[in-house]
Amino acid sequence: MAEKRKYKKRFCKYCESKVDFMDYKEVGALRFSLSERYKIMPRRLTGNCKRHQDMISIVIKRARAAALVPYTVTRKAVVTQPFENLR
Numbered sequence: 249m250a251e252k253r254k255y256k257k258r259f260c261k262y263c264e265s266k267v268d269f270m271d272y273k274e275v276g277a278l279r280f281s282l283s284e285r286y287k288i289m290p291r292r293l294t295g296n297c298k299r300h301q302d303m304i305s306i307v308i309k310r311a312r313a314a315a316l317v318p319y320t321v322t323r324k325a326v327v328t329q330p331f332e333n334l335r
């Protein structure tokens with residue numbers, strides 16, 4: 249492949265760790281499927297299986313409603329952080 253893949257070989261992280269139930273309060277587990285702007289990562293990038301992706305999307309939406317995960321990140325919040333190390 250000429251193009252370098254951003255994500256390595258795909259496998260479902262949740263199948264590997266045998267997750268049968270996801271809790272919206274466990275934000276740490278959701279981070280695998282959230283982008284840096286807290287978007288839900290598409291299955292083609294994460295390699296999650298259909299079953300777990302469906303679970304994840306429901307759980308993330310619940311977590312958003314409970315204000316555990318932000319809906320959106322403003323552009324400033326994302327951009328200003330890399331410059332903090334320079335000061």
Ligand SMILES: [Zn+2]
Binds near residue numbers: 262297
């Ligand atoms: Zn899976």
